[in-house]
Amino acid sequence: MAEGKIMKALSGFYYVLSDGEIIQCRGRGVFRKQKITPLVGDYVIFQAESKTDGYIMEVCERKNELIRPPIANVDQAILVFSAVEPDFSTMLLDRFLVLIEAKDIRPIIVVNKMDLLNEKTKPIVQGYISDYRRIGYDVIETSIVTKAGLEQLLPYLEGKISVFAGQSGVGKSSLLNALRPDLQLKTNDISFHLGRGKHTTRHVELIEIGDGLVADTPGFSALEFQDIEEEQLPLCFPEFRQRSHECKFRGCTHMTEPKCAVKSALEAGDIPVYRYNHYRHFMEEIKERKTRYY
Template sequence: MAEGKIIKALSGFYYVLSDGEIIQCRGRGVFRKHKITPLVGDHVVFQANSKTDGYIMEVCERKNELIRPPIANVDQAILVFSAVEPDFSPVLLDRFLVLIEAKDIQPIIVVNKMDLLDDEIRSTIETYINDYRQIGYDVIETSTVTKSGIEKLLPYLEGRISVFAGQSGVGKSSLLNALRPDLQLKTNDISTHLGRGKHTTRHVELMEVGGGLVADTPGFSALEFHDIEEEQLPLCFPEFRERSHECKFRGCTHIAEPKCAVRKALEAGEIPAYRYDHYVSFMEEIKERKPRY
């Protein structure tokens, strides 16, 4: 039997990259019985009589997995946000960051469409960019029109499995086309009526870009904290995490406890107020979540 990595899943078939060749496989019937669903990014053991007639026999242990998009063994997430059209949304970015941090995946923030900014909006966007850099996140400013910043992304991709994620219409497919023009991924302009992009990516597929494997994923804007518990949320904010040992109480939620180092930093202007506000609203959302049995 051979080994390989699933690079595409479509209509019940799994396309496995093994020794430079792509083998079309199906999953074993017993997988359904044991509720095993192979994912793009999975390392698998398979057997095949030809390139179009293979069967996945075993799915190897995953280091992580995402549900939306459905992909496994991700090294980093390239979170693509547009400066405008659609407008930059720090609350949506923070939702993405929490979900990525909870999976122990390295986030890279890309702010695209920087060429569309006027001076007033540019000042606001640059303030956000500086805030996230101060927290410790890598932030890359790009434009697929002027090609500015595109080359700065390439070193991040080499030798890694990266997932490109973000709202519809922010330019994920355009960025990938700029990084590797022969991909010719379909792109759509923003719908002026809805104020958001149309979905152009219909399935998850790993593609070779910049010396690594990259997943262009379906755009989405609804992200729920189904798998994150109350005590886990503070750990998903790096600037909270690094100060938590200074709090008086162990397991401090940074909301009502006395002598909280996070709230002290907030009052001192060391933590952006909007980040803290998002944290509080996310905590309320998790608390109000219906229990699962």
């Protein structure tokens, strides 16, 4: 028996890194009965007669896992959004942030394609960037064309397992190619007919960039709060979490309760209106999901 880390999952095979070598493995048949699915990032125990004939015998305990993208033991999520093409979406970003916060994974926001902003769009996007920085998020502004922000991003990756995630067409693969040119990951321009990017990444794989491991993941634009409960949602908004102890009622949902510190901060302009509106929208979505399932 040997130990290793799954670096890639593709077509039913798992590629496990162990002692500097990659071993191609399959999962045990019993995993399906036990509803265990090995994920990229998993630490596993395996046995192998050769480099192409291994079997994963056990999946070690995970510190966290994501469903979409399917990956485990992540230290941080690099949430890549474009300033334009496709347009910067605070609603979609807040969805990503809630899902990442719920998993206790550190989010880092990257706003790519900054070079495409014009006099009309630049103040709008810069305003959003200022809002998220004020909340406490790290926000890095990047451009593949000008190479701006790339040197700033690299130190964040050192010694970490990072997942690059975001809507299709925002430039995730292009960013990774810029950080490590020998990767030559396939990229595609945005499809203007559909208004979203064409999918270019078809599987999850951990790749080495500097002293860190990075997952380039399939793009997606739909995210559902399957595992998040009503009482958990306020904790996924840092600016709400920081003020909750000032609310009159313990366990305040910041919806209809009187003397709510979050609503007071909203009225004072200390919390962006769109963030609070997204919160209300997400809360209704979670309530509707519960009604549907019960």
